[in-house]
Amino acid sequence: MILTAAFLSTLCAAVGWGADARALLKESENRHRTRSQQYAGELTVVNKDGKVRRKGWKSFREGYAGDARNLIRFTDPPEVKGVGFLSLARPGGQNPDQWLYLPSMKRERRIAAQDRDASFVGTDFNYEDMEEFDHEKYKVALQGEQSVDGHPCYVITAIPLEKGGKSVYEKKILFLRKDILYLLREDLYRKGDKEPTKRFILSDLQQIDGHWVARKMEMSDLKKGSRTTVLLKEIAFDRPVVANRFTLQNLNREGGD
Amino acid sequence: MTRQRLGACLVLLLLIVPAPLRAQGVSGYVEEKAFGYAERSNSRDPWALGWGTLFSKWEEKVGETQLTASVRGEWITSDEQGSRVFDPADRHIRRPPLSVPDLWLRLPLAPALDLQLGRFQLGWGKTDGYSPADAFLPRDFSDPFSDEKISLWAVRLSGEDGQFRYEAVVSPVTTPWRLPVLGSRNAPLTAAGVPAGTVVQEVDTPPPWAGFAALRILATFGQWDLGAWGRFGVRPAPLLEFRFDRATPGPTGLSVPVERRYAREEAVGIELSRIIGSWIVRGEAATLFSRDRDLGNALIGALSAEKGFGDGTLLVTLAGNAITPPVDTSLLYDRAILPALITAWNRSEEWGEWKLVWSAGLSHGDGLLKGEVGYNISDVWKLTIGSELPYGSEDGPFGALHAAKRVHVALRRSW
Numbered sequence: 311m312i313l314t315a316a317f318l319s320t321l322c323a324a325v326g327w328g329a330d331a332r333a334l335l336k337e338s339e340n341r342h343r344t345r346s347q348q349y350a351g352e353l354t355v356v357n358k359d360g361k362v363r364r365k366g367w368k369s370f371r372e373g374y375a376g377d378a379r380n381l382i383r384f385t386d387p388p389e390v391k392g393v394g395f396l397s398l399a400r401p402g403g404q405n406p407d408q409w410l411y412l413p414s415m416k417r418e419r420r421i422a423a424q425d426r427d428a429s430f431v432g433t434d435f436n437y438e439d440m441e442e443f444d445h446e447k448y449k450v451a452l453q454g455e456q457s458v459d460g461h462p463c464y465v466i467t468a469i470p471l472e473k474g475g476k477s478v479y480e481k482k483i484l485f486l487r488k489d490i491l492y493l494l495r496e497d498l499y500r501k502g503d504k505e506p507t508k509r510f511i512l513s514d515l516q517q518i519d520g521h522w523v524a525r526k527m528e529m530s531d532l533k534k535g536s537r538t539t540v541l542l543k544e545i546a547f548d549r550p551v552v553a554n555r556f557t558l559q560n561l562n563r564e565g566g567d
Numbered sequence: 568m569t570r571q572r573l574g575a576c577l578v579l580l581l582l583i584v585p586a587p588l589r590a591q592g593v594s595g596y597v598e599e600k601a602f603g604y605a606e607r608s609n610s611r612d613p614w615a616l617g618w619g620t621l622f623s624k625w626e627e628k629v630g631e632t633q634l635t636a637s638v639r640g641e642w643i644t645s646d647e648q649g650s651r652v653f654d655p656a657d658r659h660i661r662r663p664p665l666s667v668p669d670l671w672l673r674l675p676l677a678p679a680l681d682l683q684l685g686r687f688q689l690g691w692g693k694t695d696g697y698s699p700a701d702a703f704l705p706r707d708f709s710d711p712f713s714d715e716k717i718s719l720w721a722v723r724l725s726g727e728d729g730q731f732r733y734e735a736v737v738s739p740v741t742t743p744w745r746l747p748v749l750g751s752r753n754a755p756l757t758a759a760g761v762p763a764g765t766v767v768q769e770v771d772t773p774p775p776w777a778g779f780a781a782l783r784i785l786a787t788f789g790q791w792d793l794g795a796w797g798r799f800g801v802r803p804a805p806l807l808e809f810r811f812d813r814a815t816p817g818p819t820g821l822s823v824p825v826e827r828r829y830a831r832e833e834a835v836g837i838e839l840s841r842i843i844g845s846w847i848v849r850g851e852a853a854t855l856f857s858r859d860r861d862l863g864n865a866l867i868g869a870l871s872a873e874k875g876f877g878d879g880t881l882l883v884t885l886a887g888n889a890i891t892p893p894v895d896t897s898l899l900y901d902r903a904i905l906p907a908l909i910t911a912w913n914r915s916e917e918w919g920e921w922k923l924v925w926s927a928g929l930s931h932g933d934g935l936l937k938g939e940v941g942y943n944i945s946d947v948w949k950l951t952i953g954s955e956l957p958y959g960s961e962d963g964p965f966g967a968l969h970a971a972k973r974v975h976v977a978l979r980r981s982w
Contacts, residue, residue, distance in 0.1 A: 357917045363946055387946045388594045388981035407787075416690025420792065424845030425875035432915060536917070553678035558787070559727035563673070563681070565626045565633045 331450040331466045338491035339375065339445075344521055347371045349545040350385075355433055358535030363432070365390060368567055371442075372551050373399065378442035379556035383567045390431055394418075396561045397441060405475035406441050411561045418561055427478045434508070434529045434538040438478045447471055448482075455488070458495050459513065462488045479507075490515075492522050507533055519547040593982075595623035595637075600977040608752040608970035616645045618710075624669060635687075637669035646748045647709040656686075656740055657717050660771050660827075661748075662709050668718045680726040688718045689736065691783065691796070696884025696909035699853035699867040700783075700796055700836050702901045705803040707745040711753045711968060712937065712955040717742050721778070732785040738778035741829060744804045744900055749825055752970040755961075761809065764820030772827040775801050792840040802832040804900040806861050830859035847873045863893045865902060879914030887929070896930075896964070903964045906930060919943045926965060933959025933966030951977040 353365040366386035372379045382395040394411035396418075408421035410431075426437040448468040456465050463485040470477035478500065485495035492515065497506035508531050512524035523545055530537040554560055600618040607614065624637035641648065641664055649661025657666065671685030691700040705717040721738040747753030749767045756767065779800025786793045805827035814821040836853030848871070855865040871884035887906030888896075897903045906929040913922035924937040939953030954974045959966035 361917075363943070388596065389949070391594055416688055420840070420842065420847060422842050422845060422847050422873075422875060427877060428875050429878045429915060534917075554727065557679070557727050559679060559681070559725065559732055562725075563633070564687075565628070565635055565673075 331452040331464075332445075334452070334464055334486060334491060335445065335450060335466065338486060338493075341491055342522060343374050344547045345372070345374070346549060346551050347545070347547050348549065349542045352541040352543065353433060354539045354541075356537050356539075363387075365431070365433070370551075370555060370567070372556060375442055376444040376446060380440070380442065381556055381561070381567075382440070384431065392564065393431060394561045395430070395440065396556065396558065398556065399442060399444065402446070402473075408437055408440075409558065409561060413564060416562075416564070418558060423475055434531045434534075434536055436478060439508075439510075439529065447473075447475070447477070453483070456485065458485045458487070461494060463494055464488060490522055492524075494524075505532070507531070518545050521547050523547075592626045593623065594626075595621070596979050596981040597621050598977055598979040600975060602973050602975045604752070604971065604973045606752070606970040606972060608755050609750070611646075612752045612970065613645055616643070618643050631675045633673040635669045635671055637667065639666050639668055640664060641666075643709075646751070647753075656720055657705075657707075657742055657745065658740075658774055660745065660769055662707065662745065676724075677726075679728065680724070683721075683723040683725070686718045686720050687723075688716050689721070689723075690716075696871050696882055696911060697869050697886035697904070697907065698838075699834075699851055699855075699869060699886075700794075700838060702867075703779075703798070703802060703804070703832075703834070705742045705744050708747055708753075708900070709745055711747055711971065712935070717745065719778075730786050730788060734783045734785075735781070736783075737780045738800075740776060741774040741778045741801045741803055743774045743827070743829065746805070746900070749807075753968065755967055755970065761823070762820060766817050766819065766822045767809075768822055768824045770824050770826045772805075774803075774805075774827075774829055777801055779803075790842040792838075794838040795836070796838075797833075797835040799833040800831065801829050802857070802862070802901075803829070805829055806859065806894075807898055830857050830862045832857045832859075832862065845874055849873070861892075861894045862899065864890055865892070866890050867902065867905065876914075878916070879912060882909075882911045884909040884911075897967065904928060919949070928959070928963040928965050931960040931963030931966060933957070933961075933963030935965040935968075947981045949979045949981070951975075951979070 348370045351367045351369055353367065355363045355365065364387065365384065367382050367384045370381045376399055378399050380397045384390040384393040392413035396409045398407045400406055405423045409418040410421060411418045421437055428436060430437055430440055447470055449471055450466050450468045453465040453467050456463055466484040466486060468482040468484060470479065479498050480501040480503070481499040483497040484493060486492070487494050494512055496510040498508040498510065500507040508529060511528045514526040515522055515524050523542065525542045527540045528537055560566055598620045601615065603615045619642040621640040622637065624635065627634045641662060643662065647662055649659060649663060651659055651663050653665045654663040655667060667686060669687060671683055671687040673681050673683045676682050689704055691698070691704065705719070707715045707717050719738045719742050720740045721736050723734060723736045725734045726732070749769055750756055777800060779798055781796060781798035783796040784794065806829070808826040808828055810824040810826060814823045832855055834853055834855040836851060838849065838851045840847060840849040851869045853867045855867065857864060866889040867886065868889070869884060869886040871882060873880060873882045885908050888902055892899055896905065904926065908927045908929060909924070911922065911924045914920060919941040921940045925934065927934040936956040936958070937953070939951060941949055941951045943949055956972050957965045957968040961967050961969060
């Protein structure tokens with residue numbers, strides 16, 4: 311989710327249920343699709359007591375939505391510097407393969423699908439939040455319209471399908487800006503919860519290389535009272551991708567990106 | 568520089584390193600650690616000791632070539648630190664005040680083929696609790712409760728082709744295991760059959776120059792991870808030679824020189840890992856061949872299961888050696904704790920992290936309980952408090968360390 315704001319706007323609809331929602335999401339994907347994206351992220355993690363921790367990472371993505379490959383490499387602070395995360399989409403809407411590289415161990419650790427609710431390196435994102443959205447894993451429905459930060463938005467409900475593998479969430483509610491079909495907000499409901507557990511907000515939209523992108527992303531854990539803000543810098547789209555970047559060998563390259 | 572001066576410098580650095588000191592590609596830390604003990608095995612063991620570390624790492628990328636160098640300065644108040652100021656290959660028996668854990672470059676020969684040269688650390692094996700693929704790599708046991716690997720001077724060729732990864736390593740120089748001071752609370756030698764009152768005189772026997780060569784192949788097929796490896800050369804864990812023929816009488820008993828020798832060993836192993844539901848199950852097996860009279864052969868297996876619980880992980884590992892070695896197992900170091908059941912639970916919290924490890928020796932009913940809590944004071948300051956509690960029969964590898972029960976506290980400043 312976090313890897314590219316434009317991505318988040320391309321949440322595609324599933325088959326059969328809510329044809330209008332699917333059409334909107336497909337159109338969103340068509341408008342905002344890019345071959346690759348990279349950026350440097352400045353993270354601020356604020357816990358419920360107001361204690362602030364800062365982190366930095368570099369993010370690379372190739373492909374899109376259901377065929378996306380992502381690599382994240384932490385650059386700061388020292389205790390997580392060099393930690394790497396690789397996510398490779400799998401066909402058929404299955405959960406992606408994910409690995410975490412820990413410099414202290416000098417090797418990667420595989421992330422089991424059931425571990426996807428764990429905090430991603432001390433942030434308010436979990437491993438599922440780090441996955442690219444795959445439309446085949448959700449059924450979607452248009453619920454109506456609502457304004458977010460003064461922008462009229464379509465409100466779309468997305469419910470994970472069983473065939474897409476287990477999800478941490480029971481439901482996601484997406485707020486898609488009407489004029490540019492760009493995602494501005496996402497409410498995430500864990501199983502059995504009536505209120506959203508987490509809220510993902512995208513803001514500070516700009517056009518870079520001809521693509522809309524939110525330069526600020528914020529994930530709030532509404533139950534814990536904490537939030538993680540990511541400021542995107544050095545954003546670039548559709549640049550030539552370094553060969554073998556999205557491989558386990560590259561993930562294990564100490565000092566690599 | 569004397570130990571006292573080096574220690575004073577480290578304390579000063581801990582206090583004055585400006586915040587935030589960040590330079591492109593430079594990282595490191597200053598740490599002050601203190602240990603307190605409840606027992607002593609003899610009058611030479613201190614009740615408390617201090618351990619100060621200054622570590623700095625420099626990483627640079629020139630084109631596609633990665634350059635990395637690190638330097639470590641240490642001050643230890645006990646005899647674990649030797650008088651030699653610098654030991655570039657860590658071939659001597661005591662820790663030097665200055666060392667270079669990293670000094671390497673990595674050249675891409677092709678997009679999926681790398682050549683790494685210099686001094687670096689290896690991490691093999693998939694089973695975190697005990698891995699036969701990892702166990703032969705040299706470790707520094709100066710602190711017997713830490714799991715500190717020693718870097719190797721080596722050449723490594725690594726590549727990837729589809730679902731396969733391969734790695735070939737040649738280490739032309741033996742980097743030996745570093746053992747605690749023999750006869751101290753950290754290496755009491757009670758299990759070695761040494762008569763009470765005996766004083767050992769460690770001889771800094773030079774290890775052989777030849778190192779080892781190893782090849783490893785890994786593959787990923789869906790939920791399965793498979794691997795196979797082989798190695799031959801000098802086994803870096805030493806075999807102790809008690810020279811009773813050169814013993815001399817001392818005030819409390821015999822004074823016996825102890826030399827070290829290094830056997831050649833060949834080994835092959837396999838590793839399997841699979842995601843099963845919410846568990847990651849791993850298995851490793853290795854056969855080790857030696858013609859050495861004291862070392863013998865070994866058939867080592869390890870089975871582990873790992874499960875995530877939110878931000879925590881539980882790892883249970885069962886490991887054992889099907890072949891009884893010719894000498895006391897505790898003298899073989901890389902397989903001394905076998906058979907063992909190791910249970911580790913660690914968890915990240917908003918304020919830091921904690922871990923609990925219980926290692927149970929299955930031969931003598933002894934074991935080791937370790938607990939540690941790390942509190943992040945800020946992004947760069949961290950306070951750690953912990954304890955190591957060996958228990959049980961003194962004939963076992965853990966129970967023999969009963970006098971090393973301790974608590975520790977550490978303060979680290981990173982940059």
